[in-house]
Amino acid sequence: MQEKRLDLGKLATFVPNKGLPVYNWFYYKEGYARDLVMLLLDRYAPEGGVNVMDPFVGSGTTLLACKERGIDSYGFDVSPLAVLASRAKTNDYEPDELKAAIKALSRSKFRRPDISSVPQNVKRYFNRHTLEDVLFFREQLKGFSGEVLDFLKLGLVTSATRCSYMYKDGAVVKVRKKPVPVFRKFYMRALRKMLKDISKLETKPCQTFVEEGDSRSLSIDSGFIDLVITSPPYLNKIEYTRIYGVEEFLFFGQPIEKRGMRAFIGRDPETKPVFPDQELPPIADAYFSDMRRTLSEMRRACRPGAVLAFVVGDGCFPERVVHVDTLLPKLADKEGFETENIYVLNERQCTRNRVEKVGQMEECLIVMRKR
Structure with a gap:
């Protein structure tokens, strides 16, 4: 049942998407590649005509790949940033509307915003001029709505990040001061590039649905889904969700310490153990408790015979590897x-204090079918 496919290892990362139009609008380090989704669609939906779901939609790779194939897809995430990225990538756009919006923004007369309400732990990631520009354009976007707003807002989010001092190192956001471009020019260039990208990606007519939602309780009809392609948060890498805190504060009003992109998974260490015989670390008990509830919701949402494809990673702890x-x-x-099937895509060492080996971890694609 287990098969090594280390040749597919890169497909478990977002790296192959970096050169793809539209897919690369929002860089999501923890995501997987478009081509992994295409392989799964070739295998389990070669004729189309199915309903695909991603309950941890992230940056929308599953949904956008489905749109290339003309397959209806449904995505959910607890993060408004993930929902925005997924929606902006999969919207149907009128290029002339976008051109007019970009032109209007580029001609908007700057008015210095008040940045006194921005907390210091956000200000530290920007020079003053950049932060003022970001807040100015955030205010300008209130004059737009619908798909145009999604497009402009995602461009603003990604431009703000790239013109900041933020350096995302694993689960930590560090300050790395460097020369940054003039924000207005950078933002306008980014929007024009995004506009060109739309014509470079061929998609087919289909329905794409994205909304905020908890994978343990989704607003979707029972027995509706034929195929689930997703990647839940990796065990003991849950803290990486915090690296989007600045973006969620600036653009969605989320308290800076409130939550991350997959906030609930494994966050309640008081949970009753699912595997009491395993003597797992408390965070692992919480993780599997939430995953059990997620699988229960997948059972409700999926028809008999539906396929689940989960990309998962083992957990590295000082005393052991949790498989x-x-x-x-x-x-x-x-x-x-x-x-x-369980396909081993990558193998890595779990170490203690960076040098002492604890054991081998695997990153896998687990394929399951509803009875």
Whole structure:
């Protein structure tokens, strides 16, 4: 049942998407590649005509790949930033409307905004002129709505990040001061590039639905989904969600310490253990408790025979490796799913104090089918 496919290892990363138009509008380090989705669609939906879901939609790779194939897809995420990125990438646009909006923004007369309400732990990532420009354009976007607003807002988010001092190192956002371009010019160039990208990506007519939602309780009809392609947060890498805190504060009003992109998974260490015989770390118990509830919701949403494809990674702890690729199929079995294949995509060492080896971790694609 387990098969090594290390040749597909890069497809478990976002790296291949960096050169693809539209896919690269929002760089999502923790995502996977378009081509992984295409392989799964070739295998499990070669004729189309299915409903695909991603309950951890991230930056929308699954949905955008489905749109290339003309396959209806449905995405959910607890993060408004993830929802914006996914929606902006998959919207149907009128190029002339976007051109007019970009022109209007480029001609807007600057008025210095008050930045006194911005907390210091956000200000530290920007020079004053950049932050003032970002807040000015954020105010200007209130004059737009619908798909045009999504387009302009995602461009603003990504431009603000690239013109900042933010350096995202794993789960930590560091200040790395450097020369930054004039924000207005950078933002306008970014929007014009995005506009050109739209004509470079060929898509087919289909329905794409994106909204904020908790994977444990989704607003979708029972027995509606044929195929789930997703990547839940990796065990003990949950803290990486905090690296989007500045963006969520500036553009969605989220308190800077409130939550990250997949806030709920594994965050309640008081949870009753799902695998009491394993003596797992408390955060692992919480993780598997949430994953059990997610799988239960997948069972409700999926029709009999539906396929789940989960990209997951083992957890590295000082005392041991927790093998998600072993325990998740056990949970799935209890929730009515049979594991058909486990493809090992990457192998990495778990170390303690950066040098002492604890064991080997695997990053896997687990394919399950609803009974």
